[in-house]
Amino acid sequence: MDMKGEVLKSRFKRVCVFCGSSTGKRKCYRDAAVELAQELVARKLDLVYGGGSTGLMGLVSQAVHHGGGNVLGYTHHSSAHLMFFFFWVLCDFNVWTIKSFYISGETIGEVRAVADMHQRKAEMANHSDCFIALPGGYGTLEELLEVITWAQLGIHDKPVGLLNVDGYYNYLLTFIDKAVDDGFIKPSQRHIFVSAPNSKELVQKLEEYVPVHDGVIAKASWEAEKQQQLAFTATTTTLQTEITL
Numbered sequence: 001m002d003m004k005g006e007v008l009k010s011r012f013k014r015v016c017v018f019c020g021s022s023t024g025k026r027k028c029y030r031d032a033a034v035e036l037a038q039e040l041v042a043r044k045l046d047l048v049y050g051g052g053s054t055g056l057m058g059l060v061s062q063a064v065h066h067g068g069g070n071v072l073g074y075t076h077h078s079s080a081h082l083m084f085f086f087f088w089v090l091c092d093f094n095v096w097t098i099k100s101f102y103i104s105g106e107t108i109g110e111v112r113a114v115a116d117m118h119q120r121k122a123e124m125a126n127h128s129d130c131f132i133a134l135p136g137g138y139g140t141l142e143e144l145l146e147v148i149t150w151a152q153l154g155i156h157d158k159p160v161g162l163l164n165v166d167g168y169y170n171y172l173l174t175f176i177d178k179a180v181d182d183g184f185i186k187p188s189q190r191h192i193f194v195s196a197p198n199s200k201e202l203v204q205k206l207e208e209y210v211p212v213h214d215g216v217i218a219k220a221s222w223e224a225e226k227q228q229q230l231a232f233t234a235t236t237t238t239l240q241t242e243i244t245l
Contacts, residue, residue: 010043011207014072016128017049018143019056020136029135030059032165036134036199037063043203044069048128050120050143051075051111056134061109071109072127074120121146130159130206132199135168151192157211161202162195169195188212 023030033056040047047064049057051073065071114120125131125147133144150156162169173195179185191212196202 008043012129014046014048014128016124016131018140019134021055023055028166033059034063039199039203041067041069046070048072048124065109073111074124076114076116076120132161134163135165148192152189159206159209160193161206163202164195164197
C-alpha cells in the first residue's frame with residue numbers, strides 16, 4: 001500500500017493501539033504492525049499509544065510518523081524522558097551491582113507525561129475513538145481486556161478490535177467463547193469487540209461497528225471516570241507522602 005496514496009474516509013480521528021514492546025519471533029507480527037500503520041495513514045487517522053520506540057509499538061509509531069501521520073504517546077511521569085530497568089547481578093567478589101538498560105526508547109511524535117499507569121490508560125482511552133490490539137504480552141492483554149470491560153460497564157461505546165495475526169489470539173477467542181457457553185459472559189457481550197486477520201478488514205469492521213448494550217448497567221461518563229481517577233491519584237500520593245515522612 002502506498003503510504004501517501006489514496007485517502008480513505010473514516011468516521012474516526014484517533015486510534016489507540018495496544019501492542020508488545022517486543023517484536024516477537026516471527027516476521028508476520030512485524031509485517032502486521034507496519035501494515036496497520038499504513039492503513040491508519042491511508043485513512044488519515046492519528047495514532048495514540050503508550051509511548052516508546054521498541055518492539056511492535058515502535059514499528060507502528062515510526063511507520064505512522066514517517067507516513068505523515070500524527071502520533072500521540074502517553075508515558076507515566078517517571079519515564080517521561082528515559083525508562084530504565086534495574087536488576088542486580090552477583091559478581092565474582094560477592095558484591096551486588098546495578099545495571100540499567102534502556103527498554104522503551106524515545107517516544108515518537110507528541111509526548112504527554114502522566115502521573116501513573118492508571119492515568120496513562122485512562123488518557124489514552126479518553127483521547128481515542130476506537131481501539132486496536134496487535135499481538136503482545138501481559139500488558140497488551142491487560143489493556144485490551146480493560147477497554148472491553150469498560151464497554152461492558154457502559155463507560156464507553158467505542159469500537160474495540162483484535163488484530164488476530166496468523167491466529168495469535170485464537171486461544172483467547174476460544175476462552176471467551178467458553179466463558180459465554182458457561183454463563184460467565186452474556187452472549188450479547190461477546191460482540192463488544194471484533195476481530196480480523198488483517199488490518200484492512202479489521203479497520204473496516206470497526207468503521208461498521210454498532211454498539212450493543214443490555215441496558216442493565218447505567219451508562220457512565222468519561223468525566224465521572226476522570227474524577228474518580230484524580231481522586232485515586234490524590235489519595236495514592238497522600239499515602240506515599242505519609243509513608244515517606
